[in-house]
Amino acid sequence: MKKQKPLILVTNDDGITAPGIVALVEVMKTLGEVVVVAPDKPQSGMGHAITINSTLRLHRTKTHGIAEEYSCSGTPVDCVKFAINKVLKRKPDLCVSGINHGSNMSINVIYSGTMSAAVEGAIEGIPSIGFSLCDFSIDADFVPAKKIIKTIVENVLKNSLPKDVCLNVNIPKLKYNEIAGIKICRQARASWVEELDERHDPSGRAYYWLTGKFENFEKGKKDTDVWAVENNFVSVVPVQFDLTAHKAIKEIQNDWKL
């Protein structure tokens, strides 16, 4: 009996027209049957948002003409929900998100639409991976990333992933032979020092752009994703959707004397 090819769902947060998703589809087509369900416009920074206060649209498209492609008016997480519940004939064997144009290391995992799509895949019990290339340029070179992604996806298809875990993969902006290796690591403790860039509209009223500076509180910690990428490694962080701070349960029980 012929073994069924893996069914691979591809999504992203930069929108269906982004070069990053084309690169990801090209790799996935060498590994399985590919269906794309991606946002119809950029959805960066959407985190785990879902659309419940307005309606959604789904359209079959031939944007790239390289796979079965659908665009969705919602968030990256909405796209995964549409794929599973409306588009795909069966539960996919893999859900991949990206390739994001820009890094999603450290605390950015929580703001990232790319990663939230992967987390949603994991919630649905699908081995899921978010891929990001640390290069914002529309002309970013995805060739080295594609080789890395193929290696990682082959490993995941072969070994699957631990239960309730997806992967956050960040790829440094380097030539393939400059990449030091793939490093399984943890999310660095970091945050954004925000600035609200105040401007004034033609009527003189204030409006703001959210901007900021990334601050890594764990500089030099070699087991973190930020260290890995800064030292030419591809970082792979296993990510979970159980947000319980298990160790804190006892501590609070003791403090509160309930």
Added chain:
Amino acid sequence: MKKQKPLILVTNDDGITAPGIVALVEVMKTLGEVVVVAPDKPQSGMGHAITINSTLRLHRTKTHGIAEEYSCSGTPVDCVKFAINKVLKRKPDLCVSGINHGSNMSINVIYSGTMSAAVEGAIEGIPSIGFSLCDFSIDADFVPAKKIIKTIVENVLKNSLPKDVCLNVNIPKLKYNEIAGIKICRQARASWVEELDERHDPSGRAYYWLTGKFENFEKGKKDTDVWAVENNFVSVVPVQFDLTAHKAIKEIQNDWKL
């Protein structure tokens, strides 16, 4: 020397006009100096979304006339960023979010704007709590919730919280004397069985509403938030923003033979 009153930031995801935020402000005013920065419209299900592709507005308002109040055009997380970086004179001693109209138990922590605001507070090093009342009604009775919230906030102001941890508090829809107690617990493993409710617009084209049924995979597990609330307890789950699945790091290292 007179001790400074705690500075308390109040936000929510139902928007500044919601009755739940008024109830929360009323309790907080008995405990400290209150500043409200809340969305100018409902932002349920926005998760940890931030606004980076469009501009933001912030307006001083007198919606309720009971505190220093600002409305923000962004998400709950944007509101916390505005409060810290633009509105407040100093870092607040506490950030509270809610009272949400409806539950945020289990996996809903990840979709909830209410909880994401609290998580953002925690990322900023502020003791933070999200409160939800398991009653969607605009006429919900917040009186029992207010007593519970006062007890919990007094505990947090006295003992603070473990580092990098905020609280997800869900309050059952009960009279005060029917509440069995406050239970520190963990997030139940659950997910949504989604349906995409397909309808047709006047031109005959399909559109969809995201809807679904909550499915708890850990029925009867007494250490979970869902069990607690179903058994008349207030559930308190300590929540962390380190999403690393630490136990999975070794497992993947072994599997992949990198």
